[in-house]
Structures are given as structure tokens and as C-alpha cells.
Amino acid sequence: MSNAITEVGEFFNAWAIYRKVLANNYMHHQAIYRAVENLLAEHWGNRPFKLLDLGCGDGSFLAQALQGKAIQHYTGFDLSDPALALAAENMAPLGCSTELMNIDFMAGLAQTTERFDIIFTSYALHHLTQAEKAEFFRLAQDALTENGMLLVIDTFREPDETLPVYLDNYCQWIREQWLHCDELELTAIFQHIRNNDFPETAAILSAMAEAADFDPAEGVYHVPWHQFLRFNKKAVVG
Ligand SMILES: C[S@@+](CC[C@H](N)C(=O)[O-])C[C@H]1O[C@@H](n2cnc3c(N)ncnc32)[C@H](O)[C@@H]1O
Numbered sequence: 071m072s073n074a075i076t077e078v079g080e081f082f083n084a085w086a087i088y089r090k091v092l093a094n095n096y097m098h099h100q101a102i103y104r105a106v107e108n109l110l111a112e113h114w115g116n117r118p119f120k121l122l123d124l125g126c127g128d129g130s131f132l133a134q135a136l137q138g139k140a141i142q143h144y145t146g147f148d149l150s151d152p153a154l155a156l157a158a159e160n161m162a163p164l165g166c167s168t169e170l171m172n173i174d175f176m177a178g179l180a181q182t183t184e185r186f187d188i189i190f191t192s193y194a195l196h197h198l199t200q201a202e203k204a205e206f207f208r209l210a211q212d213a214l215t216e217n218g219m220l221l222v223i224d225t226f227r228e229p230d231e232t233l234p235v236y237l238d239n240y241c242q243w244i245r246e247q248w249l250h251c252d253e254l255e256l257t258a259i260f261q262h263i264r265n266n267d268f269p270e271t272a273a274i275l276s277a278m279a280e281a282a283d284f285d286p287a288e289g290v291y292h293v294p295w296h297q298f299l300r301f302n303k304k305a306v307v308g
Pocket residue numbers: 075078079082083088124125126127128129131147148149150153173174175176191192193194197
């Protein structure tokens with residue numbers, strides 16, 4: 071496992087900080103996951119589906135969005151044992167078969183022989199390098215069923231932001247807005263972000279997806295630096 075992946079794993083093993091982010095809705099989980107819930111209801115209705123969640127964390131918001139849906143099977147990959155233990159509790163009420171694994175999600179995606187109707191990832195993709203993101207779309211294409219869809223929630227650079235400008239702007243925004251985090255927590259957050267976050271613009275991510283035979287990104291939800299994008303597989307002609 072690379073140093074970068076180990077560092078990300080260590081940060082999220084201290085789940086307490088991210089728990090604060092969720093509790094205070096700092097990364098817009100409430101509105102974004104309402105959009106997830108609506109999309110699932112509109113697109114899948116009562117049809118059963120299998121879902122793969124990459125970097126699932128504690129799965130708390132997704133479990134709520136999946137309530138009452140016809141989910142047949144849920145697989146979650148993550149590197150944080152505390153988060154996976156919480157995910158097991160949060161997914162249990164859904165009553166579907168569930169597999170939770172402590173594994174680098176790129177390795178898990180490459181290894182899986184299962185085919186999923188939905189591949190979902192929320193706030194985990196931005197840790198990958200550009201080459202790894204391109205590989206992610208190729209692997210996701212192979213692991214989806216014919217009519218499957220890829221749902222990506224993540225941090226993004228705004229169209230004109232370089233990575234250094236984004237990092238300064240995003241850290242400044244956190245300092246101004248994440249008022250329930252103390253100085254020690256903020257130091258850990260800034261260090262994590264500056265060492266491990268490589269968000270793309272939505273246009274760059276969409277071009278990568280198109281290179282792997284997805285349709286262009288459909289924006290489902292957007293507030294500055296946080297977006298929910300949907301990617302459909304390109305229809306096979308002939
Ligand atoms: C910001 S949290 C997001 C958790 C959840 N998906 C959400 O939206 O609330 C990112 C999660 O991705 C996991 N993660 C990051 N990189 C990973 C990797 N390469 N393989 C597996 N899990 C990873 C972390 O352990 C963490 O639980």
C-alpha cells in the first residue's frame with residue numbers, strides 16, 4: 071500500500087473529526103443525499119438493484135437514502151475499521167445482503183467479479199491522482215451492468231482554480247465556516263487536505279469518464295467546491 075493511501079487511512083481511522091463534519095453538515099451531506107434519494111426513487115422505482123460504495127465511510131447518509139428502496143445487495147470498501155464497523159450497523163436495517171471490506175477501493179474494484187447496477191462514491195475520489203482517476207473510470211465501466219450508472223459525489227476545483235489556488239480557498243473557507251472544530255482539529259484537517267487532496271474540475275472529470283465510454287457528466291447538485299455528478303454508460307450502437 072502506498073504512503074499516500076496509508077496517510078488517508080490513518081486520518082479516517084480517527085473518525086471523530088469526520089463525525090463532526092457530518093453532524094454539522096459542513097460538506098452539504100443533507101442536501102446532496104436528498105438528491106441521491108430522489109434520483110434513486112425516480113430512476114429505479116421498485117426495480118431491485120445492487121450497489122457498490124467506494125470509500126463508504128460509516129455509510130450513514132447513504133443508508134438513509136436507501137431506506138424503502140429495492141436494494142438487493144450492498145458492498146462497501148473502505149480503509150477505516152471504525153468507519154466499517156459503523157457502516158455495518160447503519161446498513162443492517164436495510165435487510166439486504168451486505169459485504170463490507172477493509173480494502174483500498176481501487177484494488178477492490180479491480181478484483182471484484184460481481185456486476186453492480188450502481189457504483190457510488192462520495193468524497194473519496196479526490197484522493198486519487200489523475201492517472202488513477204482515469205483508471206477508476208475504466209474499472210467502473212467494467213464492473214457496471216449494461217444499464218448501470220456511476221454516481222460521484224466529491225470536492226471539485228471550480229472552473230478557473232488551479233490546485234494551489236483551490237487548496238488556499240478551500241482551507242480558508244473551512245477556517246471561516248467549520249466553527250465547531252478546534253485548532254488541533256483544524257491543523258489535522260488542513261494537513262490532510264494539503265497532502266492528500268487532488269480534486270479535478272467537473273469538466274476534467276467528465277472528459278476522463280468520456281474516455282472510458284461514459285456519457286458526459288450530468289450535474290445533479292452543485293454548491294461551490296462540492297458536486298454530485300451522474301455518469302451513464304454510453305449506449306452501445308448496433
Ligand atoms: C470523506 S470520507 C467519506 C465517507 C462517506 N462516503 C461520506 O460521504 O460520508 C472518505 C472515506 O474514504 C475512505 N478512503 C479514502 N481513500 C480510500 C481508498 N483508497 N480505499 C478505500 N477507502 C478510502 C476513507 O477511509 C473515508 O472513510
